[in-house]
Amino acid sequence: MEKNFRFKLNGKTIDLASSPERMLLWVLRSDLELTGTKYSCGEGFCGACTVLVDNEPVLSCQFPLKEAEGKEVLTIEGLGKNGELHPLQDAFMQHNALQCGFCTPGMLLGAYALLLKNPEPSTKDIVDTMEGNLCRCGSYKRIIQAIQTAARTMRGERP
Amino acid sequence: MKEDEYHFTLDRREFLKLVGSGIVVFFTTGDPFALQQRRDRGYPADFNAYLRIGEDGRVSCFTGKIEMGQGIHTSLAQMLAEELDVPLDKVDMVMGDTDLCPYDGGTFGSRSTKYFGPPLRQAAAEARAILIQLASERLQVDQKNLVAKEGVIFHQQNPQKKISYAQLAQGKKIERHLEEKPPIKPYRNHTVSGRPTDRMDARQKVTGEAKFTGDIRLPGMLHAKILRPPAHGETLKSVIVSAAKEIEGVTIIQDEDMIAVLHKYPDMAEQALGLIDARFEPFRSKLDNQTIFRHLKNSAQEGDVVTEKGNVEEGKRLSAKTFDKTYYNHYVAHAPSEPHAALVNIEGNKATVWASTQSPFRAQAEVAQVLGFPQEKVRVITPFVGCGFGGKNQGYQIVEAARLAKLTGKPVQVAWSRKEEFFYDTFRPAAIIDIKSGLDGSNKIVFWEYRNYFAGDRSSQPFYDIPHFRVLSMGGRGGSVHPFGTGAWRGPGSNTNVFAMESQVDGMAEAAGMDPLEFRLHNLDDERMKRVLMAAAEKFGKSFSRAPSGKGYGLACTDYLGTYLATIAEVDVNKNNSEVRVKRVVCAQDTGEVINPEGVRMQIEGCITMGLGYCFTEEIRFSNGRILDENFDTYEIPRFSWTPQIETVLVDNPEMPPQGCGEPAITSMGAVIANAVYDAIGKRMFTLPMTPDRIKEALS
Numbered sequence: 001m002e003k004n005f006r007f008k009l010n011g012k013t014i015d016l017a018s019s020p021e022r023m024l025l026w027v028l029r030s031d032l033e034l035t036g037t038k039y040s041c042g043e044g045f046c047g048a049c050t051v052l053v054d055n056e057p058v059l060s061c062q063f064p065l066k067e068a069e070g071k072e073v074l075t076i077e078g079l080g081k082n083g084e085l086h087p088l089q090d091a092f093m094q095h096n097a098l099q100c101g102f103c104t105p106g107m108l109l110g111a112y113a114l115l116l117k118n119p120e121p122s123t124k125d126i127v128d129t130m131e132g133n134l135c136r137c138g139s140y141k142r143i144i145q146a147i148q149t150a151a152r153t154m155r156g157e158r159p
Numbered sequence: 160m161k162e163d164e165y166h167f168t169l170d171r172r173e174f175l176k177l178v179g180s181g182i183v184v185f186f187t188t189g190d191p192f193a194l195q196q197r198r199d200r201g202y203p204a205d206f207n208a209y210l211r212i213g214e215d216g217r218v219s220c221f222t223g224k225i226e227m228g229q230g231i232h233t234s235l236a237q238m239l240a241e242e243l244d245v246p247l248d249k250v251d252m253v254m255g256d257t258d259l260c261p262y263d264g265g266t267f268g269s270r271s272t273k274y275f276g277p278p279l280r281q282a283a284a285e286a287r288a289i290l291i292q293l294a295s296e297r298l299q300v301d302q303k304n305l306v307a308k309e310g311v312i313f314h315q316q317n318p319q320k321k322i323s324y325a326q327l328a329q330g331k332k333i334e335r336h337l338e339e340k341p342p343i344k345p346y347r348n349h350t351v352s353g354r355p356t357d358r359m360d361a362r363q364k365v366t367g368e369a370k371f372t373g374d375i376r377l378p379g380m381l382h383a384k385i386l387r388p389p390a391h392g393e394t395l396k397s398v399i400v401s402a403a404k405e406i407e408g409v410t411i412i413q414d415e416d417m418i419a420v421l422h423k424y425p426d427m428a429e430q431a432l433g434l435i436d437a438r439f440e441p442f443r444s445k446l447d448n449q450t451i452f453r454h455l456k457n458s459a460q461e462g463d464v465v466t467e468k469g470n471v472e473e474g475k476r477l478s479a480k481t482f483d484k485t486y487y488n489h490y491v492a493h494a495p496s497e498p499h500a501a502l503v504n505i506e507g508n509k510a511t512v513w514a515s516t517q518s519p520f521r522a523q524a525e526v527a528q529v530l531g532f533p534q535e536k537v538r539v540i541t542p543f544v545g546c547g548f549g550g551k552n553q554g555y556q557i558v559e560a561a562r563l564a565k566l567t568g569k570p571v572q573v574a575w576s577r578k579e580e581f582f583y584d585t586f587r588p589a590a591i592i593d594i595k596s597g598l599d600g601s602n603k604i605v606f607w608e609y610r611n612y613f614a615g616d617r618s619s620q621p622f623y624d625i626p627h628f629r630v631l632s633m634g635g636r637g638g639s640v641h642p643f644g645t646g647a648w649r650g651p652g653s654n655t656n657v658f659a660m661e662s663q664v665d666g667m668a669e670a671a672g673m674d675p676l677e678f679r680l681h682n683l684d685d686e687r688m689k690r691v692l693m694a695a696a697e698k699f700g701k702s703f704s705r706a707p708s709g710k711g712y713g714l715a716c717t718d719y720l721g722t723y724l725a726t727i728a729e730v731d732v733n734k735n736n737s738e739v740r741v742k743r744v745v746c747a748q749d750t751g752e753v754i755n756p757e758g759v760r761m762q763i764e765g766c767i768t769m770g771l772g773y774c775f776t777e778e779i780r781f782s783n784g785r786i787l788d789e790n791f792d793t794y795e796i797p798r799f800s801w802t803p804q805i806e807t808v809l810v811d812n813p814e815m816p817p818q819g820c821g822e823p824a825i826t827s828m829g830a831v832i833a834n835a836v837y838d839a840i841g842k843r844m845f846t847l848p849m850t851p852d853r854i855k856e857a858l859s
Contacts, residue, residue, distance in 0.1 A: 026426035030382075035374035036367020038545075040496050041577045045791035048496065076367035089365040096357055096761055100228030101364030102371060102496035102545030127799045134791060136496045136546050137228045138768025139761070140802040 007068045009034075010078025020066035024058075025049045027065050028075060036076035036105045040134075047133030050106040050113075051075045057113035076105035079112060088112055091150035092143070099137035107133050111147045119155055121147070182212040182289060182333045186282035209261065210239065210282055212290070216310055216325030218243060218250050220279065223263025223520060224271050225255035226360065227544035227551070228765075229821040230758040231271045233359045237754050238276050241352035242283030242343055244307040245324065247359070255519045255541025265518035267549055267647060269720065269819020272754060276817050280343045288341045293327045346752055346813045353813070355757035360543070370542045372500040372515045373574045380502065380570035381410065382425035383563050384432040386418040387579060390784035391643045392442030402434040412566050419563055421571065429576070446642045447782040451589050452487055455612050458640040462631030465616045474606025474627030478597025480670050486594070486659035488614075488829070488847035489778035490641075491587040491648060492788070494796055497545025499583075500574035501557040503564040508532065510561065512539045517551040526561045549647035550584060578789040585646030586779055588636050590614035592659035602671035604682050609660075613637035615652025618826060622718050623664070624684040642784065649766075650826040653719055654773060658829030658847060661715035665706065665834045666843065674703035675714045675834065687723050687749060687812075692716055694747035694808045695725035706838040711742075713835025719823035723810075724748040726767075726827040728803075730835040737854040739836060741771060741801070746824050747808035751815035763807045763824040770828025771803075772796045778848050 002017045028034045040048035044062040051060045052074040079086045098104045114129045210220045226232040236250040294312040295302040313321035363369035409431045410421040422428040501514040519539040527534040560573040591612040599605045607628035615636040668678030716725040729743040776795040780787040788794035842857035
């Protein structure tokens with residue numbers, strides 16, 4: 001049974017009709033053609049589909065559309081603003097904190113959610129928060145460094 | 160060889176039509192394996208890559224190689240930019256497109272930089288020579304007074320007199336085939352190659368713009384979900400699809416053995432698939448994780464000699480101490496981040512395929528066959544690939560998508576779920592290694608007798624100075640001996656072989672009363688290997704003692720297809736829960752000339768991190784043909800919290816041509832961790848993965 005939904009996606013209001021139980025991941029990727037958010041495990045075990053809903057990280061493969069109603073959704077496509085990369089994106093590039101790049105959008109969104117809450121995370125804070133995001137290429141060491149660099153930039157310190 | 164002996168998919172003239180105007184240089188890679196394959200398939204053997212200098216001054220390199228995270232997109236561009244004297248950001252790599260790129264056998268085995276790099280350099284040097292020739296004519300300046308820099312050729316004494324590559328390429332249609340080899344630059348003069356360089360694909364990947372196969376969208380495309388048996392060996396008995404038909408917008412296809420549901424939304428297709436009532440003929444198999452090793456032993460064939468020297472019986476007579484040990488490893492999954500996906504669009508008599516594959520030309524041939532199309536009517540495009548590790552050399556999803564596209568008349572995407580990914584993976588084979596070895600009175604290894612049951616023989620050649628050895632392969636990688644598909648897994652064969660070999664060597668070191676470093680140096684003649692060992696030991700900075708020292712230090716070294724490396728690890732074993740914490744890993748690697756030091760370090764770090772998985776947790780559990788691990792909840796791969804302190808040392812060896820670096824460092828991980836665990840607890844682990852249960856058992 002389709003219903004009408006309205007939510008904000010990367011700052012823009014979205015109106016769409018769909019079944020309320022469908023997972024946000026598929027609505028983003030198929031209906032809205034925003035393919036930056038990735039399917040990797042489909043059961044909430046890997047973090048590749050991480051997006052933010054009202055600044056909280058959620059696994060979009062486990063997040064029904066109806067729960068997004070009236071909220072603000074942020075995906076990788078909305079992380080940079082006005083053509084400028086977000087400091088996290090810059091830091092991931094600077095540290096080469098990616099290889100195949102498939103887990104990268106989920107990593108960036110997870111890290112962004114962390115820095116919103118905790119602008120000065122310790123290595124342990126990063127590891128604890130990011131533990132659910134898997135990177136098969138094994139870039140964890142560099143991702144930790146990139147998050148630390150981005151945190152310093154966002155605090156206005158020299159990276 | 161006469162040209163007319165071959166059927167050419169596309170000849171050079173046709174390629175030229177496709178690439179447009181500019182200056183084009185053809186060349187062939189030196190990979191003997193690829194050359195043979197190309198001949199076998201009837202492709203021209205005289206070129207398999209080319210580069211073009213376009214009218215805009217941009218340089219494109221067309222190659223059938225693909226980028227799956229390993230970073231050749233960047234390292235190959237560096238080699239090209241260096242030799243052609245163009246800025247790196249003017250280089251475009253066109254990869255894995257069967258229409259634009261000449262045939263390539265596939266991307267695996269750490270072969271791209273090693274075999275593709277040197278001829279690419281030659282081609283770029285030739286292109287530069289052509290450009291200087293053209294510039295000389297245009298500027299009326301003798302060639303020897305001209306120099307090229309950053310895409311511009313100018314008069315050495317009068318730099319105002321200059322012309323750009325773009326200007327030279329304008330209106331030109333020059334085709335050259337590399338025969339005479341102009342000199343390439345000595346490494347000392349390099350300014351682009353050999354310098355740490357950031358990934359060229361990073362910006363697309365951090366913005367979400369990078370397209371993987373599953374991200375391609377075509378008007379009217381359908382997502383297909385296919386009915387799968389619950390276990391290997393089970394066959395479909397009966398099926399009722401009526402409930403699935405109730406879902407609005409669903410298409411159901413029953414074609415021979417394939418039952419598929421298609422929908423414009425993948426999740427709706429999945430939902431409809433769940434409504435299909437299917438019964439399968441059960442399959443009984445006695446094979447599971449407990450019984451597999453006995454089965455493998457029983458399936459052994461007479462051994463083929465991989466390599467031998469001297470006389471093993473003579474070596475046994477010379478031995479003062481002998482050692483007889485057996486090592487095991489279980490099936491391991493590739494578990495790529497991106498599950499296999501394919502999209503096929505058929506328009507008239509032409510099919511276009513987007514696929515996550517390491518072998519686009521293999522995919523082209525398979526799709527052509529299933530559609531009944533000539534190969535040149537099938538174009539395979541390889542978008543970014545989210546991990547490969549050997550798991551994407553083949554993929555049934557491509558052929559499935561092609562069949563469904565033909566049957567529905569619409570573009571069809573088949574993207575595997577994680578469960579399908581685990582079910583259809585071609586696992587690293589479970590394997591057994593028997594090693595008998597002996598030491599003489601001066602603690603020299605005098606014999607080595609090696610029986611390899613189904614690991615594959617890569618890296619099983621002894622590199623110690625042993626007078627008498629014999630290495631036997633008891634049936635290759637096993638093929639149909641295994642209860643499901645197996646195949647190449649990052650460093651195929653080597654992970655198992657190095658685990659067994661370097662564990663055995665450690666055991667001998669202890670019996671010799673020597674520390675593991677001292678014993679290895681005592682038994683090595685190979686100066687390159689000694690050098691990587693010393694480099695790793697120096698970086699590690701702590702001294703070894705005879706094991707078990709309680710310190711938890713481990714060491715292993717290997718020669719992976721010409722790349723030498725030594726790895727040292729420090730671990731902590733929790734005596735209460737038998738969990739191992741890897742605190743630090745140091746890896747020194749000699750990979751010959753290094754093109755992108757940053758890229759090599761990334762590969763080593765990735766290998767070390769990924770390798771921890773097969774050390775501790777990665778083991779496919781199965782029973783009655785069922786794959787019991789279906790996702791990352793039970794099949795645990797390394798996480799953030801596992802990450803040790805990782806230090807890499809690139810042992811300088813620029814005189815040697817570049818060797819491979821995507822796989823070598825993962826192959827020593829089993830051994831280095833097993834040796835470190837032994838040093839910590841005094842119990843040797845003979846089976847991978849070293850789960851807490853297995854360590855507990857060893858401790859009790």
